[in-house]
Amino acid sequence: MNVLCIGGGPAGLYCALLLKKADPARRVVVVERNRPQDTFGWGVVFSDQALDRLLAADAPSAREVIDSFNHWQDIDVFFKGARVRSGGHGFAGIGRKRLLDILQRRCAALGVELVYETEVTDEQALAARHGAGLVIAADGLNSRVRARYADTFAPQAEAQAAVQAESRRCRFVWLGTTKRFDAFTFDFRETAHGWFQAHIYQFDAGTSTFIVEAPETVWRAAGLETMTQQESIAFCERLFADRLDGHRLMSNAAHLRGSAMWSRFPRIACERWVRWETGSTSVPVVLVGDAAHSAHFSIGSGTRLALEDAIALARHIATHGDLRTALDGYEAERSVEVLRLQSAARNSMEWFENVARYAALDAPQFAYAMLARSQRLSHENLRLRDRDYVADYERWFAHRAFGQAGLAPPDDCAIPPMFTPFRVRALVLKNRIVVSPMAQYSAVDGTVGDWHLLHLGARAVGGAALVMAEMTCVSADARITPGCPGLYAPQHTVAWRRVVDAVHAASDAKIGIQLGHAGAKGSTRAMWDGIDQPLEEGNWPLVSASPQQYLEGVSQMAREAGAADMDRIEADFVRATQAADEAGFDWLELHCAHGYLLSSFISPLTNRRTDAHGGSLENRCRFPLRVFTAMRAAWPAHKPMSVRISAHDWVTGGITPDDAVRIGKLFKAAGADLIDCSSGQVSKAEQPVFGRMYQAPFADRVRNEAGIATIAVGAISEADHANGIIAAGRADLCAVGRPHLANPAWTLAEAARIGYRAQPWPKQYLAGKAQLERHLAQAGT
Incomplete structure (x- = not known):
């Protein structure tokens, strides 16, 4: 099968050489619209792992590439006058022109036909002329082939402009300099207009890439929109003068005038990568490289992805005798891997778009947050790369945490961040782990018993700093199910006091309670009898912000809460707050999430009121804030209060993370100490995007913006998740739910697993601690 490659960049050239190498009798033609050495980039970055894959695919070209590389292990972050260096990152840079030259010569040596300065307007006709049975579209970000067949390839729905992609918030310019850098360097500069940042790396003996980036609003405020190319470059030279040490910045895009040299990154994602023609003389078209996808330059993976596409495509063609099977296998394999990396790239891109969000962080934490921005580089991975850097950071973080908690740090304070103390008002938590409030549906007429004592007591001695009791209802008609606990009768307070006293007597954990009202999601069965399904008998009336059925056609209809209802509900919350204090709880949380009553006021999906409690977000928050304010006044001033919110409804027209920041600010002004950032469960139309730590970005935004x-x-x-979240300043506490159901001593077990032996255990369990640590050491965990 002969092949036509459209596009002579790294993707097209590497596809061509691998396919020709696999079958020397195959005719492979590469057609490129530009001249051989026309390129508008400076350097290309590869990780050590990517280089290993190139060696396995084609050793001759890989060795020449590796011999041309500038290698480095370190990353430098400059912020607020400080430099933070971490090592072990294993990157290499090569000039883009040098890479093209190596691939072009390797193609020529194998017999690939290279055709330059030729525009392709009809790839089918050209394929027929060359006798090709496959067209590979490797024509880059602005792929004309992708645009021509957009109905097939289906670039993402939020497509914009010629690239049919989601263009992002920042403007960036790709420059070069003769200044040499011995580390991959990130430099952040605050100006009167906002934050600029530079991404800098050396790619040959005398040249470095120097990308300058800023949010569009900052870029415009600085006047760059109206500057000439020379003026823009001079602006960047002045801004980063001390980093350049007298060296100049250079552009290799002289054809671009003024602001056109500043780009906005286009995020490209296609639903399909293969087009099958129906005509008898037509051949299939497959996308590779930037024609199929893009990954933000801040993780340096665009060219790597392109070459890995080529490796996968060549492998599938060689493995499968049937072309359709080969192309289907290629698309299935690469689309999954690319989506995973694009997710990390998007996290990284969004971090750089929002540098101002993290400007209040101290330099060590800012640098750590930058390193961990994509969520692919975890705390333990950083430790593997540079143990000294992580130990030094843990000492810095622990010293600050103990100081903020009013405690003297231990002598050796290289403590994993999740095991540092945290102070809220007069309460000091021994570490940053919270046992999430998890419904047990095991109360009788609102009264908790032995199950709750065992459930919460076991987790209190399991190492967590704060154990949260499940949502406890402020009245009988506020319950989700008949098995939900309450705090609306004297016997409830007595029963809770028994649990609280047991936790305090047996552990140094604190115990909190979450108060809530089920609203339209009430009067249902226990989870194991049919989650959200209404009771078969014994139902009670429901209220909500507006009339609604949580499950359309299934749930009871909740009526709209009137003024008298709201007065009574507020009074119920205040009475329950007083009872919680009487029961001895250390912490109080107000439940304003997951579609329950107070959440139904906040979300526009469930609040359609036209009075003072509907309309704007401020109006929709009016009643929840009123309830919170009354509770805060009734709750002792030295005890903390948090508020759980749904930071994202996952439904178009619902609450968004932008709204969550505003909600956080409103509750902060009302006296809240923390915002517990959950999401969803407001509407069954939700489409959440699940993944590890998938809700941590909401906590990050609320913490650092509100x-x-x-x-x-x-x-x-x-522990790796929790340590990374806490260390990066994305949240102050981590609530862990299901893992604590599987293992009440999750916190102790994770301390042992990561080798943190200073974590105290109950003296009754010390023999188990020693055995677990010994077994983990033997297993090399």
């Missing part, structure tokens, strides 16, 4: 401490929740299942 300026209030947060609790991160959602798929936090390892």
Whole structure:
């Protein structure tokens, strides 16, 4: 099968050489619109792992590439006058022109036909002329082939402009300099207009890439929109003068005038990568490289992805005798891997778009946050790369945490961040792990019993700093199910006091309670009898912000809460707050999430009121804030209060993370100490995007934009997750739910697993501690 490659960049050339190498009798033609050495980039970056894959695919070209590389292990972060260096990152840079030259010569040596300065307007006709049975579209970000067949390839729905992609918030310019750098360097500069940043790396003996980036609003405010190319370059030279040490910045895009040299990154993602023609003389078209996808330059993976596409495509063609099977296998394999890396690239890109969000961080934490921005580089991975850097950072973090908690740090304070103390008002938590409030549906007429004592007591001695009781209802008609606990009768307070006293007597954990009202999601069965299904008998009336059925056609209809209802509900919350204090709880949380009553006021999906409690977000928050304010006044001033919110409804027209920041600010102004950032469960139309730590970005935004401490929740299942979240300043506490159901001593077990032996255990369990640590050491875990 002969092949036509459209596009002579790294993707097209590497496809061509691998396919020709696999079958020397195959005719492979590469057609490129530009001249051989026309390129508008400076350097290309590869990780050590990527280089290993190139060696396995084609050793001759890989060795020449490796011999041309500038290698480095370190990353430098400059912020607020400080430099933070970390090592072990294993990157290499090569000039883009040098890479093209190596691939072009390797193609020529193998017999690939290279055709330059030729525009392709009809790839089918050209394929027929060359006798090709496959067209590979490797024509880059602005792929004309992709645009021509957009109905087939289906670039993402939020497509914009010629690239049919989602263009992002920042403007960037790709420059070069003769200044040499011995580390991959990130330099952040605050100006009167906002933050600029530079991404800098050396790629040959005398040249470095120097990318300058800023949010569009900052870029415009600085006047760059109206500057000439020379003026823009001079602006960047002045801004980063001390980093350049007298060296100049250079552009290799002289054809671009003024602001056109500043780009906005286009995020490209296609639903399909293969087009099958129906005509008898037509051949299939497959996308590779930037024609199929893009990954933000801040993780340096665009060219790597392109070459790995080529490796996978060549392998599938060689493995499968049937072309359709080969192309289907290629698309299935690469689309999954690319989506995973694009997710990390998007996290990285969004971090750089929002540098101002993290400007209040101290330099060590800012640098750590930057390193961990994509969520692919974890705390333990950083430790593997540079043990000294992580130990030094842990000492810095622990020293600050103990000081903020009013405690003297231990002599050796290289403590994993999740095991540092945290102070809220007069309460000091021994570490940053919270046992999430998890419904047990095991109360009788609102009264908790032995199950709750065992459940919460076991987790209190399991190492967590704060154990949260499940949502406890402020009245009988506020319950989700008949098995939900309450705090609306004297016997409830007595029963809770028994649990609280047991936790305090047996452990040094604190115990909190979450108060809530089920609203339209009430009067249902226990989870194991049919989640959200209404009771078969014994139902009670429901209220909500507006009339609604949670499950359309299934749930009871909740009526709209009137003024008298709201007065009574507020009074119920205040009475329950007083009872919680009487029961001895250390912490109080107000439940304003997951579609329950107070959440139904906040979300526009469930609040359609036209009075003072509907309309704007401020109006929709009016009643929840009123309830919170009344509770805060009734709760002792020295005890903390948090608020759980749904930071994202995952439904178009619902609450968004932008709204969550505003909600956080409103509750902060009302006296909240922390925002517990959950999401969803407001509407069955939700389409959440699950993944590890998938809700941590909400806690990050609220913490660093609203300026209030947060609790991160959602798929936090390892110490590595919690340490990374806390260390990066994405949240102050991590709530861990399901893992604590599987293992009440999750916190102690994770301390042992990561080798933190200073974590105290109950003296009754010390023999188990020693055995677990010994077994883990033997297993090399």
